[in-house]
Amino acid sequence: MNASDEWVAMEEQTEEAPQAELQMERNSSALSLRTHPTVEEYYGNMTAFLSLAIFIASLLTILNICIYSTTVSRLRRHLNKPLRTPSILMVSLYPIISVAALVTILVPYSWFMCHTVMHVMFMVGGPIFRTLLFRYVDSEQNYVKESGGEAVQLSTPPCCCWCLCLPLVVPTKAKLCISRYMVWQMPFWQGSIMLVMNILYYRDIQLYHQVMYFFIPFIVSSIVLGVWSLQITVRMITKLRGDYQLRKKMFCLQLVVMLCKLQYLVLYDQLDGIKMGGEYPINHTVYKQTIINILILVEMVLVSMMVQSAYRTPIQVQIDEVNKDKEITRI
Structure with a gap:
């Protein structure tokens, strides 16, 4: 290598050094x-x-806990034992x-971890809600x-479009078993x-960011199957128990995944366009996350009020009527 080549190489190294330092600064920022x-x-x-946010969140x-306590107290008074627990x-x-x-x-x-808890509430709530639906009619066999x-129509959300070609289905024990598996796969599959995602996130966050997108299709497919089965079941039971507000109860359950999962992911990306906070540790x-979780807390209060309204029927009305009949008999 002659002197001119060495000089060119030194110039290239000199130019690359500031670029590398600039890239390192960007990465650290x-x-x-x-x-x-x-x-x-x-x-x-x-x-x-943050102090104000903690106060408001508390x-x-x-x-929310007060609303929950009132709702549970009412359910304990007005529900019989098979319906009370679910x-x-x-x-x-x-x-x-x-x-x-x-x-x-x-x-x-x-x-x-807390976001996972929110997700778990939906995938656990699905099987519990299905159990409650069939307890409204005593059992699957009794239904x-x-x-x-x-016959039951299968074209229900979220598969109301591509299921139009499917024929009507007459519920049988075997088909109800398939419906049960479609719901119960959620806690096992998504759980x-x-x-795995929690282990990756807290052990190797770089690997988590590399593989997280591969898990999304499996989670979405599991949610769609579970919700589809629940919607079909709600439609089935509503024909026999139309005054039980089953669609409203199902909507309250769906709000969990809509507000705590979809909304969370959308806002998590959208808020990146707004500059907030400062440097580490109280950063953007x-x-x-504080803003998103405050919003979720407000929404959960509203949803809890909706749940309180949805679960007032039908048992409370029936018991009140029985009590009136007893009072009339005593008189």
């Missing part, structure tokens, strides 16, 4: 914006916004989600008898995926 602080760093650099959580479990989903959102605000590093072999990610 992006990392500081997205890194979650430890508990000591979080509370050691507390801001007025009040909203307490309000109904109480269903209304318990929403305060648990509120507590998970509050913990996310209190401990930002735990956000993925087959009461329905009298009436396994979320467990902390502010973003």
Whole structure:
């Protein structure tokens, strides 16, 4: 190599050095914006916004628990034993989600674990709700008898478009078993995926970001199958128990995945366009997650009120009528 070649090589190295340093600065800046602080760093650099957010989140959580306590008290008074346990479990989903959102605000590093808890509430609520639906008609076998072999339409959301070509189906024991498996696959299938994702996130976050998109089709497919089966079941039971507000109860369950999963993911990306917070530790990610979880807490209060209204019927009305008959008999 002659002197001119050496000079050119030295110039190239000199030009590459600032570029490498600039790239490292960009990476460290992006990392500081997205890194979650430890508990000591979080509370050691507390801001007025976060203090106010914690106060509001605590009040909203307490309000949700109060609504839940009132609802459970009413269910315990007005429901018989077969319906009491699944109904109480269903209304318990929403305060648990509120507590998970509050913990996310209190401990930002735990956000993925708390987000998983929110997701678990839906995939556990699905099988519980299906159990409750068939307890409204005593059992699956009793439903087959009461329905009298009436055919059921399969074109229900979220598969109402591509299922139009499917024929009407007469519910039988075997077909109800398939429907049961479509719902019960959610906690096993999605639970396994979320467990793996949590391990990856807290052990090797870079590997998590590389493989997370491969899990999304499996989670979406599992949710669609479960919701489709539940919608068909709601349509079946509504024909026999039309005054039980089953569609409203199903909508309340769907709001869990809509608000805690879809809305969370959409806002998580959309809020990146708004500059919030400062440098590490109270960075953009902390502010973003705080805002999202405050919104979820407000929504869970509203959903809990809707749930309280949905689960008032039908048992309470029937018991009140029985009590009136007893009073008339005594008189």
